[in-house]
Amino acid sequence: MTDTPVERPARPIAAPEKQPSALMMWLGIADNSFTRQKTVKFGDATAVNSGRLYSIITVLALLLLWWVTTSNGWVKPIYWPSFEAVGARWTKLMDQGFRNVPLFEHVGISVYRVLAGVFFGALIGIPLGFAMGLSSVVKGLFDPIVEFMRPIPPLALIPLFILWLGIDETAKISLLFLAALFIMIIAARSGVSGVKISKVHAAYSLGASKFQVLKNVILPNALPEIFTGIRTAMGVCWGTVVAAELVAAEKGVGSMIMIAKNFLQTDTVVIGIIIIGIIGYGIEMLMRLLERWLIPWRGKG
Amino acid sequence: MDGADHNGLLVDDVSMVFTLPGGGSVHALSNVSLSLGSGELLSVLGPSGCGKTTLLNIVAGFLAPTQGAVFLNGQQVKGPASERGMVFQQGALFEWLDVRRNISFGPRMMGKPRKQWKEKVDHLLEIVGLVDFGDKPVYQLSGGMQQRVALARCLANDPDVILMDEPLGALDALTREKMQGLVLKLWKETGKTIVLITHSVEEALFLGERLIVMAPRPGRIHREYRLPFAERGLTESPREIKASPDFIEKREEILSMIWEMEEEIMGGAAT
Numbered sequence: 158m159t160d161t162p163v164e165r166p167a168r169p170i171a172a173p174e175k176q177p178s179a180l181m182m183w184l185g186i187a188d189n190s191f192t193r194q195k196t197v198k199f200g201d202a203t204a205v206n207s208g209r210l211y212s213i214i215t216v217l218a219l220l221l222l223w224w225v226t227t228s229n230g231w232v233k234p235i236y237w238p239s240f241e242a243v244g245a246r247w248t249k250l251m252d253q254g255f256r257n258v259p260l261f262e263h264v265g266i267s268v269y270r271v272l273a274g275v276f277f278g279a280l281i282g283i284p285l286g287f288a289m290g291l292s293s294v295v296k297g298l299f300d301p302i303v304e305f306m307r308p309i310p311p312l313a314l315i316p317l318f319i320l321w322l323g324i325d326e327t328a329k330i331s332l333l334f335l336a337a338l339f340i341m342i343i344a345a346r347s348g349v350s351g352v353k354i355s356k357v358h359a360a361y362s363l364g365a366s367k368f369q370v371l372k373n374v375i376l377p378n379a380l381p382e383i384f385t386g387i388r389t390a391m392g393v394c395w396g397t398v399v400a401a402e403l404v405a406a407e408k409g410v411g412s413m414i415m416i417a418k419n420f421l422q423t424d425t426v427v428i429g430i431i432i433i434g435i436i437g438y439g440i441e442m443l444m445r446l447l448e449r450w451l452i453p454w455r456g457k458g
Numbered sequence: 459m460d461g462a463d464h465n466g467l468l469v470d471d472v473s474m475v476f477t478l479p480g481g482g483s484v485h486a487l488s489n490v491s492l493s494l495g496s497g498e499l500l501s502v503l504g505p506s507g508c509g510k511t512t513l514l515n516i517v518a519g520f521l522a523p524t525q526g527a528v529f530l531n532g533q534q535v536k537g538p539a540s541e542r543g544m545v546f547q548q549g550a551l552f553e554w555l556d557v558r559r560n561i562s563f564g565p566r567m568m569g570k571p572r573k574q575w576k577e578k579v580d581h582l583l584e585i586v587g588l589v590d591f592g593d594k595p596v597y598q599l600s601g602g603m604q605q606r607v608a609l610a611r612c613l614a615n616d617p618d619v620i621l622m623d624e625p626l627g628a629l630d631a632l633t634r635e636k637m638q639g640l641v642l643k644l645w646k647e648t649g650k651t652i653v654l655i656t657h658s659v660e661e662a663l664f665l666g667e668r669l670i671v672m673a674p675r676p677g678r679i680h681r682e683y684r685l686p687f688a689e690r691g692l693t694e695s696p697r698e699i700k701a702s703p704d705f706i707e708k709r710e711e712i713l714s715m716i717w718e719m720e721e722e723i724m725g726g727a728a729t
Contacts, residue, residue: 353549353550355546355547355549355550356549356550356552358518358520358538358544358546358550359544359546359550359611360563360567361520361537361538362518362538362539362540362542362543362544363540363543363563363564363567363611363612363615364539364540364564364567364568364615365563365567366567369567373552373563373567374552377552377554378554380554452554453595454553454554454595454597457553457595457597458549458553458597
């Protein structure tokens with residue numbers, strides 16, 4: 158056999174059968190044409206679509222369940238309020254606030270506590286984590302503390318903080334600071350240890366000093382880990398602040414639902430829970446957005 | 459030999475013993491001596507475990523030898539420095555910087571004013587064919603382009619010696635050939651002293667003016683060659699050289715030499 162050049166004119170091929178409509182694909186009830194041509198779908202994570210229609214069904218079903226059970230009086234208002242009650246309470250809360258404090262102030266102070274806690278946690282935690290990743294002495298000094306504190310849920314520290322610092326603002330922000338601190342130390346430390354030695358070698362060979370290697374290689378290399386740390390700390394602190402406010406606080410979403418419970422205001426409790434959920438979700442989304450904007454090289458090393 | 463009055467790169471009776479954490483030790487290099495004149499291109503070949511990367515790390519200054527010393531232009535090597543540039547296999551670029559900032563990293567770290575390196579960086583971008591990619595983040599480039607950035611980044615510092623550790627090892631065959639041409643061109647244009655470590659016999663023959671083949675256990679210089687191909691590569695086409703009878707003959711000779719060493723390591727288990 159001899160090698161002969163193969164030349165066939167490209168023939169047009171028929172497009173795959175009729176495309177499903179954009180709406181069907183958005184709803185997740187039809188796969189895109191690429192997925193539809195895959196024969197192996199089970200086990201292929203990219204073959205799983207949004208299933209948005211079913212999400213919509215879930216939400217509608219829950220709302221329907223809420224409406225049916227409360228409007229027929231199957232559930233007592235003290236256990237779960239009706240739509241109307243929640244609506245009316247919402248208007249009232251927006252209008253008069255809760256216990257003479259505007260609703261926005263309750264939410265605002267909780268958010269402020271979280272931001273302050275994460276800020277100070279990062280301020281101390283990042284340099285400390287860096288030092289632990291770079292120096293045997295610092296690592297040895299702080300390792301027992303970090304490893305001991307790591308598994309302790311911040312909530313378990315609330316009683317101590319109340320004993321030490323009372324129930325004022327300092328106590329809450331200190332608690333959140335501590336919750337964020339260990340997360341940030343661990344994130345920064347693993348960011349430092351994750352640096353590829355060839356990058357460090359390259360920098361030294363290009364004439365960089367130790368400080369320049371720290372600033373221009375180790376720090377940017379650790380940024381993705383640090384950012385993940387901040388995101389985790391935000392989430393943990395948001396959960397912690399609500400719990401801390403449940404225990405002792407005058408203001409804040411957590412205290413609002415706790416006090417409302419004492420007055421059997423289930424509708425206020427439900428509104429508070431919804432607000433907590435939405436803000437927690439909002440924080441997460443915001444952090445993801447920031448991450449994509451600030452560290453686009455993440456995972457591309 | 460006295461290292462102090464030698465011009466070029468001198469590896470003077472270098473031995474390296476690693477002590478293992480569990481006791482015992484590995485004799486990675488044994489009495490390696492090597493003298494490289496200014497502007498020479500040396501390829502280093504050898505089966506895995508022959509200590510060629512250890513040797514390069516010692517020359518780069520990342521490791522201190524157990525015995526012996528390395529001198530560059532009479533100065534003993536004590537640590538990494540900008541007169542010995544490195545090109546790594548891959549993943550040593552700074553992915554948070556764009557192409558231009560990667561290339562200008564060295565001059566910027568050394569505190570040189572922008573005026574001094576701006577033109578040089580532009581020129582290097584041109585030489586490595588990345589003029590249109592200066593503002594792109596490096597992670598958007600292909601493997602071959604990334605290695606071109608690594609070469610340019612190294613050259614921007616104007617080092618006396620360029621140490622290359624498998625710089626083309628991760629590239630596909632076609633890109634690799636193209637890059638070999640670029641390395642040759644850069645060597646000719648800049649007149650740099652280059653030490654190139656590679657697994658590819660063909661690459662070692664094609665690029666090296668001189669070639670050392672190392673043997674393992676302990677790592678040592680097994681044979682040394684002087685080769686005509688790099689010089690010819692400046693005028694003849696790469697394919698022509700690689701297909702020429704004397705190239706093929708050398709290639710087979712060295713391949714079977716390395717193959718023998720590999721079999722010795724395996725204790726004939728492969729048969």
